[in-house]
Amino acid sequence: MANIVENIRKQINKVVKNSISKAVEKEELPELKIEEITVEIPKEKSHGDFSTNIAMQTAKIAKKAPRQIAEIIINNMDFKSTYIEKVEIAGPGFINFYLNNDWLYDSLRDIQKLKEEYGRIDIGGGQKVMVEFVSANPTGPLHMGNARGGALGDCIASVLERAGYDVTREFYVNDAGNQIEKFGISLEARYLQLIKGEDAVEFPEDGYHGEDIIEHMKNYIEEHGDKLIDVDSSQRRKELVEYALPKNIERIKNALEEYGVKFDVWFSEQSLYDGGEIEETLEYLKEKGYTKEEQDALWFKATLFGAEKDEVIVRNNGIPTYFLADIAYHRNKFLKRKFDRVINLLGADHHGHVFRMKCAVESLGINPDKLDVVLFQLVRLYRNGEIARMSKRTGKAISLTDLLEEVGRDAARFFFNTKASGNHLDFDLDLAVKKSNENPVFYVQYAHARICSMLTLLESDGIKVPDVDTVNVCLLDKDEEIELLKRLAQYPEEIRLTAETLEPSRLTRYVLDVAAAFHSFYNACRVKGEEEEIMKARLLLVESTKVVIRNVLELLSINAPEKM
Numbered sequence: 034m035a036n037i038v039e040n041i042r043k044q045i046n047k048v049v050k051n052s053i054s055k056a057v058e059k060e061e062l063p064e065l066k067i068e069e070i071t072v073e074i075p076k077e078k079s080h081g082d083f084s085t086n087i088a089m090q091t092a093k094i095a096k097k098a099p100r101q102i103a104e105i106i107i108n109n110m111d112f113k114s115t116y117i118e119k120v121e122i123a124g125p126g127f128i129n130f131y132l133n134n135d136w137l138y139d140s141l142r143d144i145q146k147l148k149e150e151y152g153r154i155d156i157g158g159g160q161k162v163m164v165e166f167v168s169a170n171p172t173g174p175l176h177m178g179n180a181r182g183g184a185l186g187d188c189i190a191s192v193l194e195r196a197g198y199d200v201t202r203e204f205y206v207n208d209a210g211n212q213i214e215k216f217g218i219s220l221e222a223r224y225l226q227l228i229k230g231e232d233a234v235e236f237p238e239d240g241y242h243g244e245d246i247i248e249h250m251k252n253y254i255e256e257h258g259d260k261l262i263d264v265d266s267s268q269r270r271k272e273l274v275e276y277a278l279p280k281n282i283e284r285i286k287n288a289l290e291e292y293g294v295k296f297d298v299w300f301s302e303q304s305l306y307d308g309g310e311i312e313e314t315l316e317y318l319k320e321k322g323y324t325k326e327e328q329d330a331l332w333f334k335a336t337l338f339g340a341e342k343d344e345v346i347v348r349n350n351g352i353p354t355y356f357l358a359d360i361a362y363h364r365n366k367f368l369k370r371k372f373d374r375v376i377n378l379l380g381a382d383h384h385g386h387v388f389r390m391k392c393a394v395e396s397l398g399i400n401p402d403k404l405d406v407v408l409f410q411l412v413r414l415y416r417n418g419e420i421a422r423m424s425k426r427t428g429k430a431i432s433l434t435d436l437l438e439e440v441g442r443d444a445a446r447f448f449f450n451t452k453a454s455g456n457h458l459d460f461d462l463d464l465a466v467k468k469s470n471e472n473p474v475f476y477v478q479y480a481h482a483r484i485c486s487m488l489t490l491l492e493s494d495g496i497k498v499p500d501v502d503t504v505n506v507c508l509l510d511k512d513e514e515i516e517l518l519k520r521l522a523q524y525p526e527e528i529r530l531t532a533e534t535l536e537p538s539r540l541t542r543y544v545l546d547v548a549a550a551f552h553s554f555y556n557a558c559r560v561k562g563e564e565e566e567i568m569k570a571r572l573l574l575v576e577s578t579k580v581v582i583r584n585v586l587e588l589l590s591i592n593a594p595e596k597m
Contacts, residue, residue, distance in 0.1 A: 035143040036154050036525035037136055042072045044115045045083055045130055052109040061105045065091050081121065081129030088126035099126025137515065138506045140522035144577040145501035152524045152584050156532060157198030163366055164190040166378035167289065168205040171281045172216040173243045174432035175288050177412040178380050181458060183433070184449035185409055186378045187294045188537035191588045196532035201372070204289075204296045205362065208278060209303040210355055215240060217270030220277055223250040224269070228259050243430075249277040288433050293442055293590035305361045310369075311353055314361040315346070323396050333360070338392035360393045367399045376405045376535065381455075384408060407535050409454040416462045440465040443591045447474035450537045450589060468597075473545055477582065478594050480548035483555070484579040485595035491561060491572070498576045499569045508570045513554040517574060520550045521581050537589070544585040551578045 049070050056062040067087070075084045088103035095102050103122045110120060118133040144151045166186025169179045187202070194200045207213070219240035226234050227250050236242075253276050261269045282299070289296070305311050318324050318333060325332050329349035333356070336343055346357035366375050379386065387408070391401035414421040414431060421431060436445055444465035451473065452458045470476045488498065509518060523543070531539045560571045583593040 035140075035147065035151070036529060037140050037143065037522055038074075038526035039154075039529065041083060041116055041132070041136060044117070045072045045085065046070045048110055048112065048115060048117065049085060049087055049106060049128075051111065052106045055109040056105050059109075061109075062091075062095055062097075062102070065094055067091070075129065080123060080127070082132045083130040084123075085128050085130075086126070088122075088128060092126070102126065103128050134507070134510065134515065134518075137518035137522055138509070141506050141509075141518060141573060141577055142501050144521060144580055145573065148580055149584060149587075151580060152528050152588075153195050153197075154525050154528055155197035156529060157193060157196050159197065159199050160373040161201070161371065162193055162198045162374045162376065163201045163203055163370075163372045164193070164376045164378070165203045165205055165366075166190075167294070168207070169285065170207050170212045171278060171285060172212050172219075172241055173245055173281070174430070174434065175285060176430055176432060177414065177436070177460075178409075180292070180433045180436060180445065181409055181412050181449045182378045182380070183289060183292055183294050184446045185407065185454055185537060188446075188450055188540070188589055189376065189378075189407070189535050191590070192528060192531045192537065192540070195528050195588065198374075198532075201298060202294075202296045203298040203300055206282060206299055206301050208282075208301050209306055210358065213274060213278070214270075216278070217274045219246050220250060220273040221266065221270050223247050224253065224261065224273060227251060227254055228262060245281070246277075249273075249280065253277070288437075291437055291442065292433060293446065300362075302358055302362070305358055305365065310361045310365055311358060314364050315353070315357065317364075318346070318360070318396065321396065333357075333393065333396070335389050335392045338395045340389050340392045344389055356389070356393075359390065360397070363390070363394055363399075363404070364397050367394070367403070368397065374403050374405065376407065378407045378409065378454075381408045381410045405535065407454055410457045412449075412458045412460055414460050414462055421462060443478070444472070444474050446589055446591055447477075447541060450541045453536055453538045473541070474591065477544050477548045477586070478592070479597055480551050481579060481582045481586070481593045482595060482597040484551070484575055484582075487560065487575060488579070489595075494561070496561065496568070496572070498572050501573060504569045504573055505566055506570050506573065508567050509574055511558060513550075513557040514571070514574060517547075517550040517554045517578065520547045521577055524581050524584070540585055540589065544582060547578065547581055547585070551575075551582075554578075 046069070050067065053062060053065055053067065057064055070085055070087050071090075072083050072085050075081060088099040088106065091102060092099045100122055103126045106128060107120050107122065112118075116132040116136040117130055119131045121129045121131070123129050147153075164186055167175070167179050167183050169175055175183075190200045190202050215237075218237055222234050222236045222240060223246050226236070227247070250273075253273065261272060286299075323334050323337065324346070325334055325343070330345050331347035332343045333346045334343050344356050345354055346360070347353050363375070366372050387406045390406070391404055394404050395401045440448075440462060448460055448465055449458065464472055465474075466472075468475055470479070491497075509515070520543075527539055527543045531537060554574070558571060560568055560575060562568075563571065586593040
């Protein structure tokens with residue numbers, strides 16, 4: 034559970050607060066009420082290891098210039114029993130802290146003692162969190178939006194687990210409503226065309242045109258012949274959906290497992306109808322006075338909770354809308370299954386749905402802040418410098434399965450997590466399979482494989498990684514060694530920040546930085562052939578780098594190869 038960066042922040046907080054208390058006692062500063070002192074890592078190395086703007090924050094109350102306040106704070110500081118070596122004032126009144134290297138050596142000891150547990154922290158305190166992602170319509174194969182959502186959602190779930198949350202991964206199966214109706218109509222049309230001829234039935238323009246619909250119906254006819262030809266249309270559609278839908282869901286499960294995504298729960302939308310939860314939710318909203326009748330339809334009064342407009346929840350034909358099912362689903366998440374927090378991953382085209390869903394959650398008596406929605410942007414695939422065209426309706430779309438066949442799971446998952454979810458992602462299919470340092474996943478995996486080869490080679494010469502307690506790690510003081518140590522020490526903090534921001538792109542950037550720092554170290558510092566004590570210390574540093582790279586890759590569900 035070590036996060037040395039967090040511990041240093043606490044140290045600095047304590048030092049600054051104690052200093053202010055002393056200054057107040059000496060009447061150098063007036064009484065200042067300070068809850069939390071912001072301590073950040075400066076972007077510029079020359080600005081120290083950590084920095085605080087407390088002097089600027091308190092200038093108004095103290096009625097002094099920020100630099101003057103900073104000077105008073107520094108003069109009253111006591112660094113004993115801390116990692117702080119020196120403190121400087123910068124710019125308009127920033128206080129910059131420079132640490133001795135002991136914190137880096139302590140981090141190295143942590144890595145060696147914790148190994149695969151290094152990076153595990155506990156900011157979650159066992160809170161029950163559901164991450165619902167992918168949740169694709171089960172009417173066809175998974176497309177690139179599902180693929181990006183799958184990589185993001187799975188990584189967010191893994192990071193939250195590492196950060197001490199009790200996480201459930203959930204796939205919401207849209208097996209009720211409009212798309213299933215359309216699925217049934219599409220299956221029926223293909224079924225009749227295959228038996229009676231293509232001209233016998235016109236295929237609906239807005240139906241599902243994918244090859245998989247034809248394939249399902251060919252298989253059905255092979256197994257059951259024309260037994261549905263004379264039955265009522267609604268019965269025919271029902272039977273065809275019951276035949277094809279489980280097969281589609283099974284294909285989706287298989288594709289996701291190949292992608293390294295395993296869901297704990299596959300939640301059926303239909304179960305909300307079958308279990309009476311849609312009806313219960315509707316009754317609750319009516320009783321609370323959160324509904325109104327207008328234009329022969331029933332509306333949810335979203336405007337009561339700050340929305341710009343009210344929303345239809347039961348159409349004028351008496352059929353509930355998707356939104357009502359979604360309210361019932363969130364009622365199930367929060368009130369029936371008692372999740373403390375729910376995170377939904379949705380494509381950016383669902384932007385308008387976010388606030389109305391928060392309004393609905395509030396109407397159920399739940400704090401809307403307990404619902405987080407991560408919106409992610411579209412993916413453009415490129416091949417030979419040109420957009421690789423996709424179409425969900427022609428059957429020629431590039432599906433997740435196609436992508437995995439072309440670039441493999443490791444590249445797919447890494448690439449989808451390289452950009453912040455809110456940014457468009459251009460996915461270069463050629464780069465993803467390149468075996469060169471231009472390819473980010475190759476670059477990171479190569480660093481891991483290079484370390485494994487080094488350690489194997491040294492072991493064949495009888496040189497093993499020593500016990501950390503027998504090594505003078507303070508001998509690691511070259512610039513490249515210190516830079517690599519700093520990167521490794523940052524890992525638990527990266528877990529914290531990723532868990533708080535729900536942005537896995539932090540981790541791909543981080544592990545690329547670790548790989549770059551390792552390659553610089555490798556080119557500048559020999560291991561074998563050095564004086565024995567230095568060799569042992571460097572050997573520990575190399576092995577610790579391997580541990581951290583492997584831990585990050587495992588979190589991303591990416592292979593950490595030992596040979597390449």
